[in-house]
Amino acid sequence: MVLTGTCQHLLKSSLDKAFTIKDLGAMKYFIGIEVFRNTHGTFLSQRKYISDIVQEFQLSHDKPVTTPLPKGLGLSTDVGQVLEHPEKYRQLVGRLLYLNITRPDLSYTTQHLSQFLSCPREPHMQAALHVVKYLKNTVDLGLYYSANCDLHLQGYSDADWSSCVFSCKSLSAYCMFLGSHLVSWKTKKQKTVSKSSAEAEYRSMSSAASEMVWLRVYCKI
Incomplete structure (x- = not known):
């Protein structure tokens, strides 16, 4: 189990009383993900x-x-x-x-x-x-999150019109950044056939806008 937050001591104490847990310290490896941390950020x-x-x-x-x-x-x-x-x-x-x-x-x-x-x-x-x-x-590539960054949410979207040779459907893609840090991304085939590249782009923008609203409302970003 991975615990995060500003009151970890109280949370660990409550869990220990209920289940008798063992504190393994700061996370370094978890279900295939390696975590490297220092005062500057997390990789x-x-x-x-x-x-x-x-x-x-x-x-x-x-x-x-x-x-x-x-x-x-x-x-x-x-x-x-x-x-x-x-x-x-x-x-x-x-x-x-x-x-x-x-x-x-x-x-x-x-x-x-x-x-x-x-x-x-x-x-x-x-x-x-x-x-x-x-x-x-490219084995050494990964995601880096700085300890000091601008918490401004911004997103980018793109579309590949009629790229599927089987159905003529387009691809939607977006990525969301919190400051300079990538926090969400997706590439997905659109559900319907777009009649123009502009229509494909608008569908991609709509998907990206929905993701941005979800991040702001439910993730409190």
Whole structure:
């Protein structure tokens, strides 16, 4: 259990009386997330989690790559041999989805690969393994939160019009910053087909505005 707040002593005392807890001190590692803290700020990463993925899929000796997906990649639902063991692909994509906690650069990639979970094929698996090779090259990346920052909420949105070759639907994407710190992000296929790039952009802006309202009202930012 992770406890945060300004009155941790009182909370720990109450929990100890009810359940008899053991205080493990400041958090350093929790469900695959590594936490490095000092007086200047906090850095979150999943370096060990990435190393475990690389070893599990036997890519320790493969050459790292510089992009999450190959340039010009065109994946299809009916091209390539169907995987004999599709659970390996689903397991890998699931692990990549969990990396989104500290790796927003994988947001689009994981959204794209998740489209083929029902019937993964060989090209899909090769693309997923390409992502692992990219992670080998960027294992030290993560999220940094300074102890001193401007608490001004700002957001950015974008859209990729008619990017889905199967349905002609567009992609919406947004990211929210508290000062200079990234606190929320998403890449998601739009529910309906947009007839123009302007319509796709407005739908993306609407999604971003909803997220900003939620952060201000429910998270008190």
